[in-house]
Every structure is written in structure tokens, then in C-alpha cells.
Amino acid sequence: MTNIAVTLTVNGVVRRAEVPGRRLLSDCLRHDLGLTGTHVGCEHGVCGCCTVLLDGEPVRSCLTLAATADGHEITTVEGLAGPDGEPSPVQRAFAECHGLQCGFCTPGFLCTVTALLRDNPAPSEEEVLEGLSGNLCRCTGYQNIVRSVRRAAELIAGEDDGGPAGWPSGPVRTSGDAEDTGHAGPAGDAEGAGRAGIAGGATGERAGAEGA
Incomplete structure (x- = not known):
């Protein structure tokens, strides 16, 4: 299977990855980008623990293909604190x-x-x-x-x-x-x-x- 190049702005930082076409955004964040703060529970979009912000809107990252997020802004739990690490x-x-x-x-x-x-x-x-x-x-x-x-x-x-x-x-x-x-x-x-x-x-x- 041919991989797809995706460019995501994650927590204000431009990140790039080569992912299979069926790679979920949750897996891309956790495994390709090392942002393990996003948790995966039911993997059916029911529990909500994988929720991240896509262009500011909450989405289930376990139901979102990484390829569809190409060119978009993602905020994960790691990006909620201030620049100095002060909790939001x-x-x-x-x-x-x-x-x-x-x-x-x-x-x-x-x-x-x-x-x-x-x-x-x-x-x-x-x-x-x-x-x-x-x-x-x-x-x-x-x-x-x-x-x-x-x-x-x-x-x-x-x-x-x-x-x-x-x-x-x-x-x-x-x-x-x-x-x-x-x-x-x-x-x-x-x-x-x-x-x-x-x-x-x-x-x-x-x-x-x-x-x-």
C-alpha cells in the first residue's frame, strides 16, 4: 500500500508524516508523532476519550483518517497549556x-x-x-x-x-x-x-x- 504524505499543524508546530491511507488520526498522533496524550478507548467514536480539536472543533480522532486532516490544525491535550507550561x-x-x-x-x-x-x-x-x-x-x-x-x-x-x-x-x-x-x-x-x-x-x- 502506498503511503500518503500528510502535513499537520499540531499544537502550533508543523509536523509531517508518511502514513497509510487508512491510518487513523489517533494512531498518527500517538505512533507517528509520539503524542500519546490522546487516548484510544472504544475505537468506535462512542467514549470520546480520543477527542482532539480539528481547526478548533472537537472531533473523534479514532474515526478521522489522518489523510483527511492534511493541511489542518490539530490541538491535542499536550497543546492546551500555555507556552511556559502553565495549565490552562x-x-x-x-x-x-x-x-x-x-x-x-x-x-x-x-x-x-x-x-x-x-x-x-x-x-x-x-x-x-x-x-x-x-x-x-x-x-x-x-x-x-x-x-x-x-x-x-x-x-x-x-x-x-x-x-x-x-x-x-x-x-x-x-x-x-x-x-x-x-x-x-x-x-x-x-x-x-x-x-x-x-x-x-x-x-x-x-x-x-x-x-x-
Whole structure:
């Protein structure tokens, strides 16, 4: 198979690679360019952990061919911090509000939230939930992730009170009972419900084991 020469501007740096025509952008970033901050989970465009910014817009890099990104600008999680390595407001907020546990899904969330707050600096709770509906987290239950988004919005607006935001005060509404499934999506749409079904198998397995 003949390789294709691609030129990408990744995190502000022009990068070139020779890739097979079917090379995914996620694999190009990780294996050809050595940017392993982009994680690959489901490889079906469902979990969102491979999300990067393509010309500023969130895309699933596991569904995007590297050849189609030729000539475009890519931002990965490695490019979110400032030139001096100072964490971005979104990165700082996730650290302050404990918006991660294992961290595998975090790069995708960081890229998604960066674009969300760029386009909507003061989102409502519903807008935050909708904005996060394409990203799955199997650890946190989403509440601290939502708080992280709110905190990031405060930091971007310059409203730094020295501590994490307290909003929302109550449980985050999910597409299913977070205690029962543990993995429900953060928004109550059909997409989130589908993800709850995908990840909720552990609940059934646990129930079966208890009933055995």
C-alpha cells in the first residue's frame, strides 16, 4: 500500500508524516508523532476519550483518517497549556475540583470543555450537560466534572475566588441512576442513554453474582 504524505499543524508546530491511507488520526498522533496524550478507548467514536480539536472543533480522532486532516490544525491535550507550561484554566479547574480519577478519559474531556467554553463562556447547567454528552467517564459519576466546567468558566472570566465552584449544589442529572449503573452519560438524551446501556453491563453482572 502506498503511503500518503500528510502535513499537520499540531499544537502550533508543523509536523509531517508518511502514513497509510487508512491510518487513523489517533494512531498518527500517538505512533507517528509520539503524542500519546490522546487516548484510544472504544475505537468506535462512542467514549470520546480520543477527542482532539480539528481547526478548533472537537472531533473523534479514532474515526478521522489522518489523510483527511492534511493541511489542518490539530490541538491535542499536550497543546492546551500555555507556552511556559502553565495549565490552562480548564486543566487547572479539573485539578482543583478533582474532575478525574484514573484519568484515561480526561484528555478528551479537556479538549471538549476547552471548545465548549470558547464558544459559550457562561453555559447553563443544561448546556454543560449537553456539551459533555459525547464523553464517557467510568470513574467519577460526572458531578466533579460538571463542577470543573463551572470552575473553568469562572477562571476564564477572571472570577477567581481562590477555591473551586460550589455549583451545582445537588446531584447532577444523568440519563440513568448513577448509583445503579455507575456509568450513565451526563445528559439525559438518547445518546447518553445508549452509553448507559453499553457501560451498565457491570450492574447486571453484579446483580447476577449476588443472586447466584
